[in-house]
Amino acid sequence: MLPKQRGSVAMALVATVLALAACTYDRSAPLRGELAPSPEPTGALYSRVMHADGYSAPRSSVSVYLYDTANDVKAVTAALSLGFFCLLPGPFCPRPVSAEPDEKGLWSLEKDELGDTTAGLQATATLHVGDAEFGPNTTLVLPESGTGSVANGEPRRVPDLVYWEPALTVTGKDGLLEVSWPAATDVPTGKKVTYTVVSASTGDAASGPLLLAGPTTGTSAEVDARVYADAPSELMVVAQTTAKIGGERVETAYRSAGVAPPGDLTPPSRGAECLAEDEASGQLRPAVSPCPITDGDVEWDTDGVRLPGVCATETDTTGTDATGSASDGPAGEKECTEPNHPRVCVVLPEPREVSLVVVRTPFDPVGQQVELLDAQHRTVDSRAVKGDAFDEVYPVRFEKPARIGVVCLQDDSGAGSGLSEISIW
Secondary structure (H helix, E strand, O other), X not given: OOHHHHHHHHHHHHHHHOHHHHOOOOOOOOOOOOEOOOOOOOOOEEEEEEOOOOEXXXXXXXXXXXXXXXXXXXXXXXXXXXXXXXXXXXXXXXXXXXXXXXXXXXXXXXXXXXXXXXXXXXXXXXXXXXXXOOOOXXXXXXXXXXXXXXXXXXXXXXXXXXXXXXXXXXXXXXXXXXXXXXXXXXXXXXXXXXXXXXXXXXXXXXXXXXXXXXXXXXXXXXXXXXXXXXXOEEEEEEEEEEEEEOOEEEEEEEEOOOEOOOOOOOOOOOOOEEEEEOOOOOOEEEOOOOOOXXXXXXXXXXXXXXXXXXXXXXXXXXXEOOOOOEOOOOOOOOOOOOOOOOEEEEEEEEEEEEXXXXXXXXXXXXXXXXXXXXXXXXXXXXXXXXXXXXXXXXXXXXXXXXXXXXXXXXXOOOOOOOOOEEEEO
């Protein structure tokens, strides 16, 4: 896959993960309404959104999409989406249909909005709160219902969308945290409930869910938040279970509201200068400052790390290149070759014990190595960058920390322009 295609896939993932944040809801509605009445059959699908104590949740958005048995991957994807909506773009994620609950928490959708209501479906409700980027979220995955009243055109009752709203306890410092939560006993569950701790960045650097710990059947987990410290984020716990509700086997994911991790998790490498290996001479030379892979901006910077004299991808109204020669393109454009540096390095402000290096890249890191260098730029230790393609965040740990001042990413295919950030701890 080409780099531009890889980048497009990564952006599509982010867009689908955050799609529910843009759903319509009544911003003036209270977080808690009245006791939610039992819904009357109406439309093609109907249900209610409520807190665990039975009170309605008017300030919610509901999203529904259908799947069929010929494409069960949709059901699997939905069940494993950790309450963030379907994680695969394109045909595996049909555009959802949105509903806005009324002041009693009741909602419904008509057949002309949905199509075949006997198909399997995913229904997701999100409570929009004011003090967290990510509010409580409940996702139900229902199987196909091809018999009985639904097949005869009767409205289909979706099980209650009930929010799990645990108080998360987060303790620890320097990014090494203990997260604990109460068991999900006040919401519908099956015999087994597993919990997963996730993180998602907020604000301008918003991203999809990142697994921190789990799944576990316990109610606490140790979390190394340094891995995701490049951007402001919130921690959440997702409870997943399978329950039998109204005679149907329902896959359920309850996501807690987000909480900010404690402390300032600014890596010691923030704002550090960089070096780049000159491909011709093999020498490490000071790169153009400021270095884009240490600035905390986790968006992919196409300029990358470059040496002085290497043009950047910027407009040139004179129609000349960085050396003053006429460019090959029309005036106002500059023809640039992406930098190809076998190594790019971060120079720490002062030597320190390094135990963790976090590499962010939208591309597959296969073949890349993190190297720890001494003052003479000799390799002290190295580890391969491992992970699945398009994870975007790749932690590299050193069991025996070394006191060093330079950390490099080695990549014979050229690492200069494929990085979003490197954080050193």
